[in-house]
Structures are given as C-alpha cells and as structure tokens.
Amino acid sequence: MQLRRTRHLCVLAALALTVTAPASVATAAGSAPDSPAELREVLFVGNNWDGTADVIESTGDFARIGRIDVVPDKAERMAEISADPIRWIYFMAIRGSVGEGHDQFVDDMYSTPDGTSVVVSRPSFADVVSLDLATGAVNWRFPVSGYRSDHMAVSPDGKRVAVSASTSNKVHVLDIGTGKELGSFTTGDKPHENIFSADGRHIWNMSIGEVNTALDATWLDWTKGDRRVTVVDATTFEQVEVIDMRERLDAIGLKDHSDAVRPAAFSPDESKLYFQVSFFNGFFEYDVATDRITRTKTLPKNPATSTDRTTWVNDSRHHGITMKPDGTKLCVAGTMDDYATVVDRTTLREGPLVTVSKPYWATVSGDGKSCVVSESGADRVTAIDFATGEKTVSVPVGDHPQRVRLGHVEADWRGTPGD
Numbered sequence: 001m002q003l004r005r006t007r008h009l010c011v012l013a014a015l016a017l018t019v020t021a022p023a024s025v026a027t028a029a030g031s032a033p034d035s036p037a038e039l040r041e042v043l044f045v046g047n048n049w050d051g052t053a054d055v056i057e058s059t060g061d062f063a064r065i066g067r068i069d070v071v072p073d074k075a076e077r078m079a080e081i082s083a084d085p086i087r088w089i090y091f092m093a094i095r096g097s098v099g100e101g102h103d104q105f106v107d108d109m110y111s112t113p114d115g116t117s118v119v120v121s122r123p124s125f126a127d128v129v130s131l132d133l134a135t136g137a138v139n140w141r142f143p144v145s146g147y148r149s150d151h152m153a154v155s156p157d158g159k160r161v162a163v164s165a166s167t168s169n170k171v172h173v174l175d176i177g178t179g180k181e182l183g184s185f186t187t188g189d190k191p192h193e194n195i196f197s198a199d200g201r202h203i204w205n206m207s208i209g210e211v212n213t214a215l216d217a218t219w220l221d222w223t224k225g226d227r228r229v230t231v232v233d234a235t236t237f238e239q240v241e242v243i244d245m246r247e248r249l250d251a252i253g254l255k256d257h258s259d260a261v262r263p264a265a266f267s268p269d270e271s272k273l274y275f276q277v278s279f280f281n282g283f284f285e286y287d288v289a290t291d292r293i294t295r296t297k298t299l300p301k302n303p304a305t306s307t308d309r310t311t312w313v314n315d316s317r318h319h320g321i322t323m324k325p326d327g328t329k330l331c332v333a334g335t336m337d338d339y340a341t342v343v344d345r346t347t348l349r350e351g352p353l354v355t356v357s358k359p360y361w362a363t364v365s366g367d368g369k370s371c372v373v374s375e376s377g378a379d380r381v382t383a384i385d386f387a388t389g390e391k392t393v394s395v396p397v398g399d400h401p402q403r404v405r406l407g408h409v410e411a412d413w414r415g416t417p418g419d
Contacts, residue, residue, distance in 0.1 A: 039115040039408040041366045045374060045381055046070075046120070046405075047398030051105035053118065054397040055415070058366030058406060062383055062395045066415025070106045070120045070129075072136055077125045087126075090147035090167070094124050097212040098314055102400065108151050111407030112176055113158035118407065119176055121149040121163050128152070128163050128172075130179060133409055136416035140179030145170050151403075153194035153203065155234065162203055164191035171205050173237065183237040189225035193263055198270060202240060205230045206261040211278065211315040218256045224278075224315075227260045245277070248286070248293045263320055263361070267345075268327040278315035281337060283330075297348045302337035312336045313358070320362040322371060329386045331371030333359035340373045340382070342389040351389025356382050363404045374401040 042065060045054040051071040056062045071077070081087045095103050104123035111118050112130075117139055119130045126147050130139035146168030153162045154176065161176045164187070171191055172184045188207030195204045209224035229243040246259040257280055264275035272294075273286040285295040299318065309315075313335065320333025323345070330343040332350075339353040340362065358377030365372055370383040370392065381401060382394040 038411055040065075040411045040413070042111075042407060042409050043363070043366070043372060043381075044068075044109045044111065044118060044403075044405045044407050045397045045401050046106040046109050046403045047379075047400060048104050048106055048376075048402045049099075049102040049400040050398035051103075052398045053106055053109055053120070054401075055409060055413075056381065056395055056397070059369070062365075062372070062381065062393055064395060064397070065409070066413060067398070068118060068131065068133070068416050069136055070109070070122065070131065071125075072131070073129075073138055073141075074105075077127075081125075087147065090126075091124055094148060099124070100313065106403075107149065108163075108403045108405070109407075110152065110154040110158075110161060110176070110405055111409065113408070115408035115410050115413075119152075119161055121152050123148045123150060123166075125149075126165075128161070128174065128179070130176075131416075133413060133416065142172070142174055142179045142181065144168070144172055145184075150191065151193050153196050155196050156198060156200045160234070162194045162196070162205075164194060164205065166190050166192070169207070171203070173203070173234070185230070185232045185237045185239065187230045188228040191230075193261070195264065195266065196234065198266075201234055203232050203234050204264075205232070206264060206275070208260040208262060208278065208315075211260070214310045216279070216309040216312075216315065221258060224258070224260060227258075229261055243291070245275075245286075245293075248291075252293055252296070254296070258315070260315065262316065262318075265321050265323045265330065267323065268325070274321060274323065274330060276318050276321055276332075279309055279312065279317050281317045281334065283318070283321055283332060295348060297343065297350075299332065299334060299341065299343075299350060300337070300353060302334070302339065305337050319360055320373060322362040322364050324371075324386050325364060325368040331362045331364075331373070331384065331386070333362045333373050335359055338377070340371070340384060342371060342384060342386055354382070354384055354389070354391045360402045361404050363406065366406060372404055374404050376400050376402060 041058045043058045053068040055065045107121045109120040128142045144165035146165045148166045150164040150166040162173045173182045189209045192208040193206040209227040215223045231241040258278035260278040262276040276283045282298040287294045317336045319335040342351040357375045359373040360376040361374045380394045383392045
C-alpha cells in the first residue's frame with residue numbers, strides 16, 4: 001500500500017509541474033544558464049571507440065562545430081591499468097565483450113549549465129571525468145566502484161549527475177561542478193539507464209542483468225540475473241520503490257519476453273513510461289499509477305536480420321527511444337533491424353522505416369522538431385522529421401557513435417586544442 005501511495009504522489013507531483021517547454025531540453029541539458037546569450041545549444045555525440053565527442057548544431061543542418069578528446073589522460077590511465085592485474089583483466093574483458101573488440105572510451109556525456117565543461121563516463125577506464133571545453137584539461141575525475149562506468153543522467157537543475165557502475169550494482173550521484181560524491185544507491189544486476197524525474201525528486205534506474213553471455217535462449221533467461229527498476233529519493237538516496245517487470249509481463253501473457261528494461265522515456269506528465277527490453281523488436285507502455293503494462297507495440301522485423309539471438313549486440317534488438325516534447329510522437333531506434341521510425345503515441349502506428357545502420361540511440365533536437373539517431377554502424381548521426389517521419393540529413397562523426405545528448409557550449413567555441 002505504501003508503494004502504491006508513493007507512486008500516486010509521484011504522478012500528482014509530475015502533473016503539477018508539467019510545463020510547455022520541451023522536456024528533452026530540460027532533462028538533457030539542465031536548467032537555463034545564467035547568461036543564455038553567451039551560450040550556444042548543441043548536441044554532443046559520443047564516439048565510443050574513438051575516444052572523442054563531436055559537437056554538432058542542435059537544429060537545422062546539424063553541422064559539426066568541433067571535436068573533444070575525451071581521453072587526454074589516456075597514457076596515465078593505461079599505465080595504472082597495466083600495473084593492476086585485476087583491472088587489466090576487466091579492461092580486456094570489456095574490449096572482448098561489450099566493446100566488440102574495441103575499448104569503450106565514452107558512453108555518456110553532459111555539459112555543465114554554464115557551458116564551460118563536459119562530464120563524460122568512460123567505461124573502459126571505469127570513471128567519470130569533467131573536461132574543460134576551452135583547454136581540454138581534466139577538471140576532476142571520479143573512479144566508480146567496480147570496473148566499468150555506464151549510462152548517466154543529469155538532474156533538471158543541471159547540478160547533479162548520476163552514473164551507473166555496472167559491475168558493482170551501484171549508482172553514484174555526483175556534484176557536476178566538483179565531482180564530489182553526494183550519495184549512492186544499490187540496484188539490480190548491471191545498472192544501465194538512469195532517469196531523473198522532472199521535479200528532480202526521484203531517480204529511476206533500470207538494471208539489465210548479464211547481456212554478454214551466449215545463454216540467450218528463452219528458457220535460459222533466468223541466468224541473466226536480477227533485473228529490476230529501482231526508484232530512489234534523489235536527496236536521501238533511500239529506496240522508494242522496486243518494480244519487477246517480470247511480474248507485469250507475465251500478467252499480460254508475455255512470459256517469454258525478457259524483463260531487462262533498456263532505454264526508456266516518460267510522457268511529459270510522467271504518467272506513462274515507454275521502455276524497450278532485451279531481444280524485443282518493439283516497446284511497452286507502462287502506467288505508473290496503476291502499476292501495469294497497458295500497451296505493447298511490436299515493430300516490423302527486418303528480414304535480413306539474423307534470427308540467431310547470440311549475434312545481437314549485448315542482447316539488444318532495439319536500443320534507443322525518445323519522445324517528442326509535446327508527447328504526441330515516439331522515435332525508436334531499431335538497432336539490429338537497421339532502421340529508425342517515428343511512432344504515433346495515440347495509435348501506436350509507425351511511420352516510414354528509415355534505413356540507418358545499427359542505430360544505437362535516439363534523442364530530440366533542440367527545437368523539438370526532429371529525432372536524432374546515432375548510426376553506430378556507419379559513423380554518422382541522422383535526423384528524422386517528427387512531422388513526416390522522413391530523414392532530413394545525415395552528418396559524419398567519429399568511430400562508433402552511441403549516446404547523443406543536448407547541452408551548451410560557449411558561443412564562440414570551436415573545439416578543444418589539437419582537434
């Protein structure tokens with residue numbers, strides 16, 4: 001009863017705080033900067049295998065503005081890893097599994113509200129760093145617990161950043177300006193996606209379990225570990241609620257579907273959560289107040305996609321979902337099916353299947369008119385018009401782009417030294 005009452009209170013609070021400004025901008029880039037005239041809104045594109053982040057225009061032609069070296073301290077970090085046999089084993093394991101033969105130098109990134117720095121999670125180095133956008137220097141570094149850092153989230157006011165420590169089943173919450181740890185909380189196995197509520201009072205974490213084994217048959221799903229959604233108080237870091245999607249999926253007769261929640265997106269009033277799961281070409285709608293899955297959307301399969309689930313990257317079939325700020329459309333990255341599509345939220349009818357190469361993320365442009373997906377298989381990002389569902393432009397970026405986030409840089413910024 002207490003959990004259900006808490007859920008209702010969360011929804012009521014979210015409804016009271018709903019505003020007409022684009023939700024994607026508020027949650028992705030933090031609060032409006034003190035001197036907005038001196039800043040420029042941009043999109044940061046993390047090139048995971050490159051160890052760089054491209055900075056592109058947030059609207060229009062999405063032209064590249066500059067590039068950031070996110071591993072300026074690479075030699076120092078590699079020396080530390082080489083001197084520690086356990087860390088070396090984990091470093092090589094990341095390269096051989098989730099890294100697909102490559103090191104993972106950037107997973108996620110957010111700019112500070114003043115646009116002077118960018119904070120980056122670096123999986124292979126098991127840390128989070130703040131980089132000065134003018135000099136490229138490291139402002140601060142926070143080693144996460146365990147041996148790998150993963151997805152992050154920034155609070156609505158832009159002052160706190162949450163990062164998943166995927167091998168220790170923990171989320172750290174840091175002061176974005178200083179790197180000081182404000183607190184942490186435990187999760188299920190392999191914490192992945194993090195989302196702050198619109199009022200900044202709660203953090204939702206989705207743990208995905210073990211995604212690097214070949215035990216991908218439906219009847220072996222139990223080997224994937226403890227997968228759950230953990231909701232905590234963002235100030236005290238005390239657990240508010242745990243949601244086991246296994247029970248909710250079983251209740252609608254989908255016992256053969258994975259309960260590993262991957263990327264997710266809230267409706268503007270936070271009454272609905274739309275989420276993807278491992279191995280599934282589609283997504284689900286979860287009603288927060290009634291605590292049940294209300295709709296299932298199955299998207300088309302690409303006939304060229306292998307049916308061998310062990311060949312799907314990190315158990316993903318589709319990985320990447322975002323919502324138009326007015327709540328009318330969703331944009332979905334069909335990762336292993338090599339397409340992205342805009343879905344009408346009312347009817348759940350998909351639009352054109354836009355051919356893209358292994359899209360790994362989806363976010364909203366600065367003006368809210370486009371969905372921007374990262375094409376990890378083609379080293380570019382592609383914009384899709386929410387109104388028509390058609391591709392408008394593609395822009396080359398670095399090696400293996402994954403996360404794309406809205407943020408700010410100083411108006412005259414053109415890249416860090418050496419890039």
